[in-house]
Amino acid sequence: MDTQVLQEYLPLFGEAALLTVGLGAAGIAVSIVIGLVCSLVQYYKVPVARRLVQIYIELSRNTPLLIQLFFIYYGLPKLGIKTDPTACGIAGLAFLGGSYMAETFRSGLEAVDRVHSESAFSLGLNRFQTFAYVILPQAVSTSIPPFVANVIFLLKETSVFSAVSLMDLMFTAKDLIGLYYNTTESLFLLVVFYLIILLPVSLLGTLLEKKVGVPDVGD
Amino acid sequence: MSDLLEIKHLTKRFGENSVLEDINITVRKGEVVVILGPSGCGKSTLLRCINALEDTQGGEMLIDGEPIVKGGKNMRKVGMVFQSYDLFPHLNVLANITLAPVKVMKRDKEQVQEEARELLKRVGLSDKEKSLPRELSGGQKQRVAIVRALIMQPELLLFDEVTAALDPEMVREVLEVVLDLAKQGKTMMIVTHEMQFARAIADRIIMIDGGRIVEENTPERFFTDPETDRARQFLNTFTYENVHKKEQ
Numbered sequence: 300m301d302t303q304v305l306q307e308y309l310p311l312f313g314e315a316a317l318l319t320v321g322l323g324a325a326g327i328a329v330s331i332v333i334g335l336v337c338s339l340v341q342y343y344k345v346p347v348a349r350r351l352v353q354i355y356i357e358l359s360r361n362t363p364l365l366i367q368l369f370f371i372y373y374g375l376p377k378l379g380i381k382t383d384p385t386a387c388g389i390a391g392l393a394f395l396g397g398s399y400m401a402e403t404f405r406s407g408l409e410a411v412d413r414v415h416s417e418s419a420f421s422l423g424l425n426r427f428q429t430f431a432y433v434i435l436p437q438a439v440s441t442s443i444p445p446f447v448a449n450v451i452f453l454l455k456e457t458s459v460f461s462a463v464s465l466m467d468l469m470f471t472a473k474d475l476i477g478l479y480y481n482t483t484e485s486l487f488l489l490v491v492f493y494l495i496i497l498l499p500v501s502l503l504g505t506l507l508e509k510k511v512g513v514p515d516v517g518d
Numbered sequence: 519m520s521d522l523l524e525i526k527h528l529t530k531r532f533g534e535n536s537v538l539e540d541i542n543i544t545v546r547k548g549e550v551v552v553i554l555g556p557s558g559c560g561k562s563t564l565l566r567c568i569n570a571l572e573d574t575q576g577g578e579m580l581i582d583g584e585p586i587v588k589g590g591k592n593m594r595k596v597g598m599v600f601q602s603y604d605l606f607p608h609l610n611v612l613a614n615i616t617l618a619p620v621k622v623m624k625r626d627k628e629q630v631q632e633e634a635r636e637l638l639k640r641v642g643l644s645d646k647e648k649s650l651p652r653e654l655s656g657g658q659k660q661r662v663a664i665v666r667a668l669i670m671q672p673e674l675l676l677f678d679e680v681t682a683a684l685d686p687e688m689v690r691e692v693l694e695v696v697l698d699l700a701k702q703g704k705t706m707m708i709v710t711h712e713m714q715f716a717r718a719i720a721d722r723i724i725m726i727d728g729g730r731i732v733e734e735n736t737p738e739r740f741f742t743d744p745e746t747d748r749a750r751q752f753l754n755t756f757t758y759e760n761v762h763k764k765e766q
Binding site for chain 2: 412417424428436440
């Protein structure tokens with residue numbers, strides 16, 4: 300491995316990593332919002348909306364991100380909706396991630412024993428108070444491990460962003476290999492940068508699980 | 519004594535299945551009514567109806583003269599302790615007890631905590647206020663659940679087989695607390711399978727079978743000389759006098 304080459308490539312990969320993290324974070328943030336809304340619609344069995352959410356979830360989970368991106372990037376302009384690569388990447392990731400987050404949050408909510416909402420109700424708490432003080436805190440702590448898995452999964456999924464000409468880590472590696480044939484160095488840096496991004500997320504997740512899994516005593 | 523709870527012609531169905539049929543009960547202030555009956559007779563459902571946890575299909579229920587409705591303000595007058603340990607697992611004992619008074623009654627937190635400590639002392643759990651529910655025994659959990667219901671100052675307390683899931687040794691400690699409440703003049707409706715306890719605490723026994731009241735009597739009469747065959751038959755299932763190991 301040529302250390303000279305590694306040094307030269309480092310800033311390029313650094314820039315690409317920022318794009319990967321930036322778009323990943325934005326996409327995940329939106330997918331959390333989508334997931335929360337969808338899971339609440341399902342948990343409270345909102346008529347009609349519940350069916351729509353189901354259709355969305357099946358559509359989103361059972362098609363690959365690459366195809367979703369192609370649809371947004373090449374398909375939507377044909378319907379008169381202009382998209383730029385950045386918006387397309389975020390939208391694609393959010394479309395995919397929303398369904399995963401929705402299912403994670405829903406299972407967390409449904410894992411809370413019914414007797415808790417009944418006793419909250421019997422103590423006079425209204426629906427909102429019951430949700431905020433009794434159901435949500437329990438649901439959050441059971442949702443943490445699958446939630447962290449989703450975040451890691453979605454960050455890795457950003458590797459197909461290169462297909463819509465976003466200069467992320469994958470794009471940079473492929474580009475450099477195509478230009479200079481420094482395959483070993485490029486792939487090495489690619490792996491290293493993915494690890495730099497994902498390992499802290501993974502560790503943070505474990506810490507979070509410990510902190511929230513063992514509920515903090517008191518109020 | 520005036521009437522606290524009035525149930526008139528209450529009917530409850532799950533789909534086609536009738537669970538409670540034409541139930542009429544009046545509970546006066548300060549009275550302790552024990553509801554007995556075989557499993558699945560509808561006695562727990564009755565308590566759940568009184569606590570507005572179930573929809574009803576007919577009849578009327580009044581608490582202090584006002585109708586019982588889901589989410590109604592007067593539902594604060596009714597408190598309930600459930601069979602399964604229903605303490606909120608993410609909150610410690612003190613937080614479990616103070617949640618409702620602080621959030622629902624908007625009372626001052628410090629003041630509520632003081633009161634909670636006082637009540638915990640009365641049920642012998644002063645040292646447990648910082649414990650999480652999973653660190654408590656079944657009997658301790660139920661005592662906390664009783665305190666949690668009490669602090670809302672309900673006029674009527676409902677107990678739904680609160681000792682059914684407990685080890686025999688823990689049954690006593692929970693029942694002592696309930697007996698203590700009876701001595702203080704609390705109005706209570708108790709569903710239980712502890713016959714001796716029922717006899718000791720009840721002012722009146724109501725037996726339900728197949729969703730209907732089959733007998734209403736004083737505890738003395740009910741346990742020694744019940745009016746109906748059904749009650750006699752039911753009580754016989756609790757004795758072993760007529761059971762012999764060997765043919766004689």
